[in-house]
Amino acid sequence: MRFVVRLFFGAVAATVLLLAAAGNANAQYTSSVGLKPSSGTAGSSFTISWNFYPCKGPVTFSWNGAPTWSANADLQNTSGTVAAKVPAGAQPGTYPVTGTCTNARTGGPLSAGSRFTVTGTPTPTPTPVTTTPPPVTTRPTPTRPGATTTPPATTTTPPSSATTTPPPSSTPPATPGTPTTSSTGPKPGELVLDRPSVKPGEALSASGKGCEPGRVVTLTSDGAEVGSAYADSSGAFTAPVEFTRIEAGPHTVVAECGVRLTGAVDQVVTRSSGGQTGTLVILVFFVLAGITVLRFR
Known part of the structure; x- marks a missing residue:
């Protein structure tokens, strides 16, 4: 009988150790944010690379504390990239870019960040100046007395009477409520x-x-x-x-x-x-094994 009791308590202790090991494995959280490039002018584009685990819901990225971009994340989608652009009105300086999501295990926040350096505003392209040459005035040739000057014949082309009808539009009208x-x-x-x-x-x-x-x-x-x-x-x-x-x-x-x-x-x-977890199956196995030993004892 003592052997059976020891076997039962040994099975319970093994189950507790398995649950503790699974909890320690799940406690390893990762969160990181990278920027490429990490510097540029106001209005320039850059890419945010992120790695968050375990997340529940979207990862929100903030520029200098203001939520600006977001990405979808969950226990299967733990990393990715986001296309971003420096705000047009950003002044030269270094600004934090921070990513935050909800920890799917604890319900608390997971966050990581990096820094972007604004090097200056882009130099506007000067508008080319077009110089118009002055008009050339041709003086008429004086006519000698007795000479007759015949003006050149002027040919007038009548305007075309053809009317161009624009092609009918193929866009259907919008339906209310769509x-x-x-x-x-x-x-x-x-x-x-x-x-x-x-x-x-x-x-x-x-x-x-x-x-x-x-x-x-x-x-x-x-x-x-x-x-x-x-x-x-x-x-x-x-x-x-x-x-x-x-x-x-x-x-x-x-x-x-x-x-x-x-x-x-x-x-x-x-x-x-969904299905049952592996930990529950192991616990049921040990309990059934203990009952079987007690029965045949």
Whole structure:
């Protein structure tokens, strides 16, 4: 009987050690942000490379403390790159670029950063000066007395009576109530989504125009923030959209950037099933083994 009790407690201790080892393995978090290049003029482009684990939801990148870019991250997508541009009004100096996401294990923040040096504003290209030569005046040749001067014959070409009719437009009229999606750039005061419907996990991008230049753009849907961007000098922006809640049906996306822009997208939901973890299977195995030994004892 003592042997059976020792065997049972040994199985429990082994299970606890396995759970502790799994917890220590999951506690190894990684977070880093790199910039290429790490210096340039105002308005120049650069690339942000990131590596975050374990993340839940998007990674938000800030320029000098202001949220400007974002990228999708989860336990499977732990690294990637983001195309970025230095704000047009940035003065020469060094600015922090910081990435932050939510730790999927603890619920706390994961963050890392780097620094970008603005070397100066680009020198404008001078406008070439066009010099117009002075007009040349030709003096008439004096006519001798008695000589008759015949003016040259003037030929007048009558204007063409043909009328060119422009080809009919092939663009169908817009249907009221249709979500705003287009492959062309947005018009001023318009928010454009790159697809009319999206499934969970699929990439969705929003583009808009008409914001205040240099303004932080906050994208929300049903009261929850789904993305952010930074308006350029012309008031335009492009940002990825990441829904925090999965609910089937149409959703309105609102962009706040000094003005209010709206768009719509349908969210399609599919079901999925999960399995049991390896730790639970091991625990059940040892418990059944202990019961079997006690029974045959």
